[in-house]
Amino acid sequence: MGPTAPASGPQAYWFCFTLTALALLRAQVTPGGGSMIGTSVATGATGITHHPHGRIFRNWLNIAVFVVLAMCYAWFAFFERISVFDSLDKGVM
Numbered sequence: 001m002g003p004t005a006p007a008s009g010p011q012a013y014w015f016c017f018t019l020t021a022l023a024l025l026r027a028q029v030t031p032g033g034g035s036m037i038g039t040s041v042a043t044g045a046t047g048i049t050h051h052p053h054g055r056i057f058r059n060w061l062n063i064a065v066f067v068v069l070a071m072c073y074a075w076f077a078f079f080e081r082i083s084v085f086d087s088l089d090k091g092v093m
Helices: 009-029 052-079 083-092
Strands: 037-039 046-048
Touching: 009 052
Parallel strands: none
Antiparallel strands: 037 046
């Protein structure tokens, strides 16, 4: 019994970037998890909070970057396969 072929490159990257985006999104919108929805640190009021140093903007920017990466790799993994990655699978066998 020989070694099994690894997952296709774009599919593996798509999977990792999608899971990362989902984890970041969940952490961002879960109250008390460093999110912008929850209790204000300064006043104790509930609602939208403004975290110092613009972390909220950077958090959403990170989420957007991982979503875009996942979408790009999904395109190459499922719709337009690149022959370079097919030859890598054959070389491993």
